[in-house]
Amino acid sequence: MQPDFEQLWNALPQPALLIDGSDRIAEMNAAAQDFLAASLSQLRGRPIRRYVGETSPVMELLAQARQGRGSLAQYNIDLGWAERPPQLVDLVAAPLHESDGAILLTIQARSMAEKMDRRMSHRSAARSVAGLAAMLAHEIKNPLAGISGAAQLLAMSLPDSERELTDLICGETARIGALIDDVERFGDIPPVTRRPVNLHDVIDRARRSAEAGFASHVRFIEEFDPSLPPTAGDADQLMQVMLNLIKNAAEATPEIGGVIALSTSYRTGLKLALPGGGHEGLPLQVTVSDNGRGVPEELRHDIFEPFVSSKTVGSGLGLALVSKIVSEHGGVVECDSRPGWTSFRLLLPVWDARRHASGGDVADREPG
Ligand SMILES: Nc1ncnc2c1ncn2[C@@H]1O[C@H](COP(=O)(O)OP(=O)(O)OP(=O)(O)O)[C@@H](O)[C@H]1O
Numbered sequence: 019m020q021p022d023f024e025q026l027w028n029a030l031p032q033p034a035l036l037i038d039g040s041d042r043i044a045e046m047n048a049a050a051q052d053f054l055a056a057s058l059s060q061l062r063g064r065p066i067r068r069y070v071g072e073t074s075p076v077m078e079l080l081a082q083a084r085q086g087r088g089s090l091a092q093y094n095i096d097l098g099w100a101e102r103p104p105q106l107v108d109l110v111a112a113p114l115h116e117s118d119g120a121i122l123l124t125i126q127a128r129s130m131a132e133k134m135d136r137r138m139s140h141r142s143a144a145r146s147v148a149g150l151a152a153m154l155a156h157e158i159k160n161p162l163a164g165i166s167g168a169a170q171l172l173a174m175s176l177p178d179s180e181r182e183l184t185d186l187i188c189g190e191t192a193r194i195g196a197l198i199d200d201v202e203r204f205g206d207i208p209p210v211t212r213r214p215v216n217l218h219d220v221i222d223r224a225r226r227s228a229e230a231g232f233a234s235h236v237r238f239i240e241e242f243d244p245s246l247p248p249t250a251g252d253a254d255q256l257m258q259v260m261l262n263l264i265k266n267a268a269e270a271t272p273e274i275g276g277v278i279a280l281s282t283s284y285r286t287g288l289k290l291a292l293p294g295g296g297h298e299g300l301p302l303q304v305t306v307s308d309n310g311r312g313v314p315e316e317l318r319h320d321i322f323e324p325f326v327s328s329k330t331v332g333s334g335l336g337l338a339l340v341s342k343i344v345s346e347h348g349g350v351v352e353c354d355s356r357p358g359w360t361s362f363r364l365l366l367p368v369w370d371a372r373r374h375a376s377g378g379d380v381a382d383r384e385p386g
C-alpha cells in the first residue's frame with residue numbers, strides 16, 4: 019500500500035506546522051489546526067510572527083535552527099497565539115534539507131504537573147515552598163502526636179472488643195505522620211553540586227540495591243553504551259532518580275515474568291534551547307523500561323505531579339522528586355507508556371570541565 023502523504027500528515031496526533039524560509043506558515047496538519055483553533059485556509063501564507071508575537075521564543079528558535087542546521091528543541095515555553103492565553107509547550111524545530119530555510123515545527127503540550135514543576139524549580143520559589151512545607155510539617159506533627167497519644171490512652175480504658183475506632187485513629191495518624199515525613203524529605207533536597215558522574219556506576223548501584231529488595235522478582239536486562247561520557251551532577255541524587263524509576267517499574271511488573279530493561283546511549287542532535295539564547299546539548303540518554311501494565315490512562319498527564327498515585331500505599335512523590343532532581347541537573351525526563359510496555363527516558367548533559375568545574379549551575383550557558 020502506498021500511503022497518501024496528506025493522509026499521514028493529517029493523521030499525526032502531534033500538532034505540526036511547516037514554516038517557509040521567510041517565516042510564513044506554509045502548511046499545518048489537522049492536529050495543529052485543532053490545537054491553535056484556526057484553519058489552514060485562514061493562516062496559509064501569513065507570517066507566523068503575527069500570531070506568536072515579535073518577541074516570542076518561537077521566532078528565536080526558528081532562527082537558531084536555521085543557523086545551526088540541525089533539530090533544536092525548546093522545552094517549557096509559553097506559546098501565545100493571537101489573542102489566546104499562552105499555553106506551556108515543548109517545541110522542536112527541524113530544518114528541512116534542500117528547501118530554502120523551510121522548517122518543520124512540532125508542538126507538544128505540557129501537563130499541569132510540569133507547569134507546577136517549572137514554578138517549583140525556580141530557585142527562590144522552591145526555597146519558599148520547601149520552607150513552608152517544613153514549617154507546616156512541624157506544626158502538624160505536634161498536635162498529631164497528641165491525638166495519637168490520647169487515642170492510645172483511651173484504648174487502654176476500653177475492652178478489646180471496643181477498640182476498633184481507637185485503632186483506626188492510631189492507624190490513620192501514623193499514616194499522616196509518614197506522609198509528613200515524605201513531604202519533609204521532599205523539601206530537603208540540597209542544591210546540586212556538579213561533579214563528573216559515571217552513569218553506569220549509578221545505574222549499577224541502583225540495580226543491585228533493587229535486586230536485593232523490592233525488585234527481587236524481576237529479571238533485569240542491561241544494554242549499555244560502554245563509551246558513554248560522564249554527566250555533570252550529584253551521584254547520590256541521580257541514584258535516587260534511578261531507584262524511584264526502578265521501584266515504579268518493579269511495582270508495575272507482574273509477579274512472574276517481570277522484566278526491567280536498563281539502557282544507556284549517546285544521541286547527538288537534540289539540543290535544548292535556553293531562554294535568552296544559547297543552547298545545551300542533552301546527548302546522554304538513560305531509559306528504564308518495564309513490561310508491566312502501563313501508566314493508567316487517566317493519570318498519564320499528571321504522573322509527575324506531587325501526590326498523584328494509583329497505589330494504595332503510594333505517596334505519589336516518587337516521580338515529582340525525579341522530575342525535580344532531573345530539571346535541577348539541567349536535564350529532561352519523559353514517559354512513554356502503553357499496556358505491556360512503559361519507558362521512562364532521561365536526557366542529561368555531558369560533563370564539561372570548563373563550564374561545570376567552576377561551580378556553575380544549570381543557569382550556565384554556552385554562547386549560542
Ligand atoms: N513504570 C510504571 N508503570 C506503570 N505506572 C507507573 C509507572 N511509574 C509510575 N507509574 C504511575 O505513576 C504514579 C505516580 O508514581 P510515583 O512514583 O510518583 O508515585 P507512587 O509510586 O504511586 O508512590 P511513591 O513513589 O511515593 O511510593 C504511580 O502511582 C503509577 O500509577
Ligand SMILES: [Mg+2]
Pocket residue numbers: 262265266332335336337
Ligand atoms: Mg513511585
